[in-house]
Amino acid sequence: MIKVFYIEDNNGQYISADGSKRWTRLTGQALYDFLQTERGKKTHFFVDTDDNGVAIGVEIRNTELASNLKGDKNHSDYLKQVRDESGYITVSFDYFETEDGTSTGDEVIPNDEDSIENDVLRQFDLETLRRALDTLTEDEHALICALFLQDKPMTEREYAKSIGVPRTTLEHRKKLVLQKLIKFF
Structure with missing residues (x-):
């Protein structure tokens, strides 16, 4: 640096x-x-x-100023670290205030109706995914679970090694299975 x-x-x-x-x-x-x-x-x-x-x-x-600036810098660095680690962005309600001062920041408060709608859509997608997964063979289902649905998904290389096939073969199989699943959505 x-x-x-x-x-x-x-x-x-x-x-x-x-x-x-x-x-x-x-x-x-x-x-x-x-x-x-x-x-x-x-x-x-x-x-x-x-x-x-x-x-x-x-x-x-000025040592007093130096101390204050150091505290402000530490606080600023801490907030940046928390923001980076959490993935959240801090937004001031003042940001949404219009020139005539009519906005109160309600625009950033989640709407429960949107949440219910999203839950219904998510549930619909999950049901569709379950039906699609039920049409797969045992090997195809194992492939999708290993690469996408586990808490810690495996890489293609890891899964190919675990079932004893070349990675390119696994990549081809994965492509075929995904094409099969896409037809349901």
């Missing part, structure tokens, strides 16, 4: 937006050397990653 850090430096070539501070940009060996110095070991940085994966650090001399 590329790291780019900025430290306050009266002779720095980068000037803050308000013109009150100057910064020096450090990367690679220069950054490493700085971090090994006494000042570098005591320096607090606010570090974040840009869209290109570059870690950008900015020196913060």
Whole structure:
């Protein structure tokens, strides 16, 4: 990961937006050397990653601000980790508010009628699948169960090895069985 850090430096070539501070940009060996110095070991940085994966650090001399930013960053990282692991996306109700303020966010609350409708359709699909599976031979049924219906489905390679056939043969059999099942849907 590329790291780019900025430290306050009266002779720095980068000037803050308000013109009150100057910064020096450090990367690679220069950054490493700085971090090994006494000042570098005591320096607090606010570090974040840009869209290109570059870690950008900015020196913060105010220790209270550094502590607050670190807490905010930790919280933000935690929320991102939870979101990534859960697969859920957090949406603010304010997102749905219109200019005249009429929306209350009800648009994101699930409708029970939709849920019942989905349950009925799912039940119908399950019954259709059961009828379709009943038409398969024992070997075809075992193939579908092994590749799709088990808690931990097998790969084609694993299943082919377990029944003693080449993977290409199994792939052909699977294709034929799936064509048979598709006729039911």
